Structure formats: structure tokens, C-alpha cells
Amino acid sequence: MISMTTLEELKSIYELPLTTLIMRAQEVHHRHQDPAGVQLCTLKSIKTGKCSEDCKYCPQSAHNDTGLEPEKLLDTVRVMVDAKKAKESGATRFCMGAAWRRVYTNSQFSNILETVTAVKKLDLEVCCTLGMLDIEQARQLKEAGCDVYNHNLDTSREFYSKIITTRTYDDRLDTLKNVRQAGMEVCSGGILGMGESVEDRLKMLLELANMDPQPDSVPINALVAVKGTPLEGQEFVDSIEFVRTIATARIAMPRAMVRLSAGRSQMSDEMHALCYLAGANSIFLGDKLLTTENPLQSDDFKLLNKLGLHDLHPDAARAIHAKSEAEEEEEACCESKQTVTVAH
Numbered sequence: 001m002i003s004m005t006t007l008e009e010l011k012s013i014y015e016l017p018l019t020t021l022i023m024r025a026q027e028v029h030h031r032h033q034d035p036a037g038v039q040l041c042t043l044k045s046i047k048t049g050k051c052s053e054d055c056k057y058c059p060q061s062a063h064n065d066t067g068l069e070p071e072k073l074l075d076t077v078r079v080m081v082d083a084k085k086a087k088e089s090g091a092t093r094f095c096m097g098a099a100w101r102r103v104y105t106n107s108q109f110s111n112i113l114e115t116v117t118a119v120k121k122l123d124l125e126v127c128c129t130l131g132m133l134d135i136e137q138a139r140q141l142k143e144a145g146c147d148v149y150n151h152n153l154d155t156s157r158e159f160y161s162k163i164i165t166t167r168t169y170d171d172r173l174d175t176l177k178n179v180r181q182a183g184m185e186v187c188s189g190g191i192l193g194m195g196e197s198v199e200d201r202l203k204m205l206l207e208l209a210n211m212d213p214q215p216d217s218v219p220i221n222a223l224v225a226v227k228g229t230p231l232e233g234q235e236f237v238d239s240i241e242f243v244r245t246i247a248t249a250r251i252a253m254p255r256a257m258v259r260l261s262a263g264r265s266q267m268s269d270e271m272h273a274l275c276y277l278a279g280a281n282s283i284f285l286g287d288k289l290l291t292t293e294n295p296l297q298s299d300d301f302k303l304l305n306k307l308g309l310h311d312l313h314p315d316a317a318r319a320i321h322a323k324s325e326a327e328e329e330e331e332a333c334c335e336s337k338q339t340v341t342v343a344h
């Protein structure tokens with residue numbers, strides 16, 4: 001059971017002197033995470049472009065003229081080539097993304113279920129991001145071997161309709177509820193740098209932090225302003241604001257994996273280091289995200305080495321989270337016993 005956080009609390013954390021903010025984030029990080037561990041995930045676009053949604057940031061929306069080459073749903077054999085490569089390169093999670101508004105129950109969904117089962121056999125954690133899901137589809141995905149579902153809130157409820165008009169915030173929340181109910185882990189985060197205010201970012205974190213249970217992972221994307229999208233002219237997010245948001249997410253969601261996602265190609269080594277200091281502990285590995293570029297894998301490993309960080313196995317992360325949860329429950333129990341003693 002989590003205790004509810006308020007917007008005021010998040011604001012007061014976000015606005016701390018940077019030195020104190022980083023220290024607070026580090027305290028939480030050392031207590032609830034492996035402080036030197038970074039989870040390495042790989043992303044594969046299994047169906048690219050021609051998406052019916054009108055997300056203003058997205059190069060894959062059919063509403064945006066980005067010159068992207070569309071690609072039909074890839075079959076299992078084709079996806080397995082990349083999944084094996086991901087495994088060999090050291091990734092522990094394989095995430096498959098489809099440019100869909102929602103999953104339709106048809107032969108394409110059966111194809112995906114087959115792919116999920118095959119990837120799972122490689123002993124990789126399997127994550128999918130396929131748009132909206134109903135409860136039955138969520139159950140089928142889980143049964144096929146999908147561990148995690150990514151579905152981002154992207155921004156605050158208030159700013160959402162300025163970015164997407166073809167679906168609502170509540171549609172997003174409904175899918176997340178179905179994912180949780182089916183027993184999959186929830187991966188949900190957002191994008192910074194679309195023209196939203198700091199308050200919008202904190203409202204998004206508030207929405208995530210007040211979920212019970214909280215999301216297991218929180219991807220924080222920096223907008224990649226792609227030519228041909230309505231957001232093509234957006235300036236890259238301010239780096240200190242980005243770091244402050246990461247630290248606030250870490251403090252508000254101690255056991256979540258906070259993932260640096262899109263936009264890392266535009267971040268320096270120093271910016272990466274600050275993000276790790278602020279509590280980020282997961283990245284996508286590989287020179288391509290879904291359609292945009294990502295740092296070279298060799299550069300990521302070089303930097304992790306320089307910083308003395310290592311790849312984090314999912315089982316190790318789970319063991320640390322379980323220990324921190326048990327310790328917290330024990331502390332809460334001791335506190336209530338003390339209260340009873342005082343009361344008598």
C-alpha cells in the first residue's frame with residue numbers, strides 16, 4: 001500500500017537546491033536499488049508507421065508527413081533474429097513496439113502471441129507496447145509470456161489534449177488497469193520537451209506515483225523533434241530540468257526502474273552521468289530506438305565502464321526491491337508498536 005503524494009510535495013522536492021535534490025535521490029536510490037546497476041533493454045519496432053493516432057510528437061503517425069518507410073508486422077522468425085542479437089549483446093529485456101492505436105483481435109494478434117512465446121524462450125524479459133488493450137487481450141499476452149506492458153501517460157491530463165486528440169487520458173488509464181489486472185508489470189512514463197510546463201511534468205509524475213501499486217518502470221523520454229511532425233521546431237528539453245524530473249521520479253517512486261529513453265543521442269556523457277546520479281537506472285541499448293537514433297552500444301558500455309556502473313540482471317533487481325519492501329513493512333510495524341506503547 002502506498003501513501004498518497006500531493007502536487008505540493010512533488011513541487012517542494014523538485015525545487016530543492018540541486019545538491020540537496022541529488023542527495024535525497026541518492027539516499028532513496030541506495031536504499032531501494034542496486035546503486036551501481038543499470039538495466040539494459042533493447043527495443044524493436046515490429047510494425048512501423050501508418051498509425052491512425054494523431055500524436056503530435058510521433059514520426060509514425062499517419063497524420064504526420066515524416067517520410068518514414070512504413071513496414072508491416074514482422075513475423076516471428078524475423079523478430080527472433082533481433083531478439084537473439086539483443087541477448088548476445090547483453091540486454092536482459094526485449095521490448096517490441098507496434099505503431100497501432102489498439103490491438104485488434106485477429107491473425108496479427110495471434111502472430112504477436114507466437115512471437116512473445118518464442119522470445120520468452122530465450123530467457124529474456126519480454127515487454128510489448130502495442131497501443132490500447134482490453135482485459136482479454138491483456139490476459140492472452142500475459143499467458144503467452146509477456147512480462148511487461150509499456151503504455152505511457154506522456155504528460156499531464158490537462159496538456160494531453162494539446163498533443164493527442166484521437167484518444168483520452170482515461171483510455172490510457174483503462175489500458176494500464178487491464179495490464180495490471182492481467183498480472184503484467186506496468187511500464188509507464190512520458191515525454192519532456194513538448195512545450196509543457198514543469199507543473200505538467202509533475203502532474204504526470206503525481207498520476208504515476210499515486211497508482212497502487214506504482215509502475216514497475218518509468219521511461220522518461222526527451223522529445224526527439226522529428227521533421228514533419230507538428231513539434232519539429234521544439235527546442236531540446238533543458239538539461240537541468242530533465243535531471244530534476246528524473247530525481248523527483250526516483251524519490252516519488254523508489255522501487256521503479258527509471259529509464260532514460262528517447263533523446264539520449266542528444267545528451268552528453270556528463271548529462272548521462274547527472275541522470276544516473278539523479279537515480280536513472282535503465283537505458284535502451286542499440287543504435288536505433290523504434291525509428292530514431294540511439295547512442296552506439298559501444299559508447300554506452302564505454303561510459304558505464306568509466307562511471308563504474310554494471311548491467312543489472314532483472315532477478316537481482318527484484319531481490320533488492322523485495323528486500324527494501326520487507327524492510328519498509330518491518331519499520332512500519334515497529335513504528336505502530338511504538339505508538340501503541342506510548343498510547344498505553
Ligand code: SAM
Pocket residue numbers: 057058059060097098099100101129130131150151152154190191221222223224225226262263290
Ligand atoms: N503505439 C503505442 C503507444 O503509443 O503506446 C506504442 C509505441 S509509441 C511510439 C511509444 C512511446 O514512444 C510513446 O508513448 C512516446 O512516449 C514515445 N515517443 C514516440 N515518439 C517520440 C519522440 N519523437 N520523442 C520522444 N518520445 C517519443
Ligand code: DTB
Pocket residue numbers: 043059095097129150152189190219220221224261262289290291292293
Ligand atoms: C518509451 O517510453 N520510449 C520508447 C519505448 N517506450 C517504446 C520509444 C521511444 C520512441 C522514440 C521515437 C522513435 O524512435 O520512433
Ligand code: SF4
Pocket residue numbers: 051052053054055058059060061062098099100101131
Ligand atoms: Fe501511434 Fe503510438 Fe505513435 Fe501515437 S505514439 S502515433 S499511438 S505509434
